[in-house]
Amino acid sequence: MTALDNTTTVLQGLAIILGLPLLVIGLGELIERSKREHNPFTQVLTVIRNLLFPPLALWLLLRQFFQVAEDGIALRVVGSLFWVALIYLLLLFLNTTLTAGKQQKSWQLHLPNLLFQLLRALVVLGILAYVLGNIWQVDLTKIMGALGIGSLVIALALQDTLSNLVSGFLLIIESPFKVGDWIKVGELEGEVIEINWRAVRIKTLDKDIIIIPNGNLGKENICNYTLHDPLHVVRMYMPISYEEHPDRVIQVLQDVALSVDGIEPQPLPDIDPQAYKNSYIEYEIRFCITDYSRLEEIKGDFFRRAYYAIHRNQFHIPFPDKVEYRVFNLPQDPEDTAERLTEILRSLPLFSRLDSRTLLELKQHATLERFAVGERIIDAGTLDQAFYILLSGQVMLSLVGLMGEEQEIAHLTEGDFLGEMVFLPGETSPVYATVTETAKVIRIAPVAIVHLIQHHPKFAVEMSQFIEERKKWIRLAHR
Structure with missing residues (x-):
């Protein structure tokens, strides 16, 4: 060995002895900084320092400094440890940068689970x-020859498994759905929560998990409720008596649909008479939703609000055709009688000074109505349609704040009233009135209010003072 060769070997040894520790120290500083910043690549850097560098440094020392032969057992073992560490590092890197589920970071790349697992397998098999x-x-x-001969036996033994695997690849290529979509396969429907090489897992509206083999998916028609367009049309049916005018029924049911959270205002909910039955008209209600997971909740909310709207508008829903009822002296709501309404009006301080004749005239324009939780009796920016006295339940008054948020200003309970802007024709309401507990109210028509103002000046003055007081609340809430 010449002096030049000895010098080169010494320099290489010094580079390994000094360079690798400096590199490890630098990586350590980088790891600590990454931990403070919660960098997702912290674990990757830790693996490089703790698992990849030691066998690499040992291999370089054995090969370059101690001149161990490449076919020596020691060098082969150390080299194998290096490649095993590299497999672990690459798998960790793939897990950090790619995801088969929900993206945790905006820079992560989403891959179908089947491709994700295939990529991991290729890394392991390639390095091995x-x-x-x-x-x-x-x-x-x-080895490949033996696998080729054995592949025929394996293919025959695993026909179903291979069918599912091929179907899984075809699903990825065609991509008829993705994780998060709502689909219907045969009689099964649910949200796709996982797609893998063997099967697709969906969660139904009943929160049950159903596993559908990929091979079965290839044999069924697949309905995707959210592909391209998230809008999904819901159809419901309701029987209404022939006595009710269709135009009025359509308007009431459409207003109910627009008041339900989760029903899209565009396209506008559509209500049409669909069939003339023996004793009623069957109406079809069609509306669009975008969150299919809330389907049952939205339908239930619609039926609940429709019940109260039907009663307020005194629509008649007929009984089944073949059931006959003979009812004499049909019971009334005890608070819906003329005497009770008059008694309630007289008990209120606002109307206590009115004479019996005026109360009787007022009662002729008063009706008892009920509202469901979440319904709005009054909308801000619109004209009040009537004057309401709250008999039971709770109503929240709110307005839109300076930042566009809804701001609560008061809670009304039994004996309180709302709709006072009906006393000021042409002036819109500044507040929303939303039911927070099922409400029963007395509704007094505007014509009766106008008559009161014209013939009872003291009543008009008291009402004007109340309106000014409520306007002060609103001004204070805006500050």
Whole structure:
């Protein structure tokens, strides 16, 4: 060995001895900084320092400094450890940068679970093949030949499994749905929560998990409720008596649909008479939703609000055709009688000074109505349609704040009233009135209010003072 060769070996040894520790120290500083910043690549850097560098440094020392032969057992073992560490590092890197589920970071790439697992398998098999073929000098052609002969037996034994695997690849290529979509396969429907090489898992509206083999998916028609357009049309049916005018029924049911959270205002909910039955007209209600997981909740909310709207508008829903009822002296709501309404009006301080004749005239324009939780009796920016006295339940008064948020200003309970802007024709309401507990109210028509103002000046003055007081609340709430 010449002096030049000795010098080169010494320099290489010094580079390894000094360079690798400096590199490890630098990585340590980078790891600490990443931990403080909660960087997702912290674990990747830790693996490089703790698992990848030690076998690499040992291999370089054995090969370059101690001149160990490449086919020596020691060098092969150290080299194999390096490649195993590299497999672990690459898998960790893939797990950090790619995801088969919900994206945790905006920069992560989303892959179908089948492709994600295939990529991981290729990394492992590729590196293992290199280690066996190049480090341990294993003849891979013989192994491949044996696998080729055995593949026919495996294919026959695993027909269903291979069918599911091929169907899984076809699903990825065609992509008829993705994780998060709502689909219907045969009689089954639910939200796709996982797609893998063997099956698709969906969660139904009943929160049950159903596993559908990929092979079965290829044989069924697939309905995707959210592909391209998230809007989904819901159809419901309701019987209404022939006595009710269709135009009025359509308007009431459409207003109910527009008041339900989750029903899209565009396209406008559509209500049409669909069939003339023996004793009623069957109406079809069609509306669009975008969150299919809330389907049952939205339908239930619609039926609940429709019940109260039907009663307020005194629509008649007929009984089944073949059931006959004979009812004499049909019971009334005890608070819906003329005497009770008059008694309630007289008990209120606002009307206590009115004479019996005026109260009787007022009662003729008063009706008892009920509102469901979440319904709005009054909308801000619109004209009040009547004057309401709250008999039971609770109503929240709110307005839109300076930042566009809804701001609560008061809670009304039994004996309170609302709709006072009906006393000021042409002036819109500044507040929303939303039911927070099922409400029963007395509704007094505007014509009766106008008559009161014209013939009872003291009543008009008291009402004007109340309106000014409520306007002060609103001004204070805006501050």
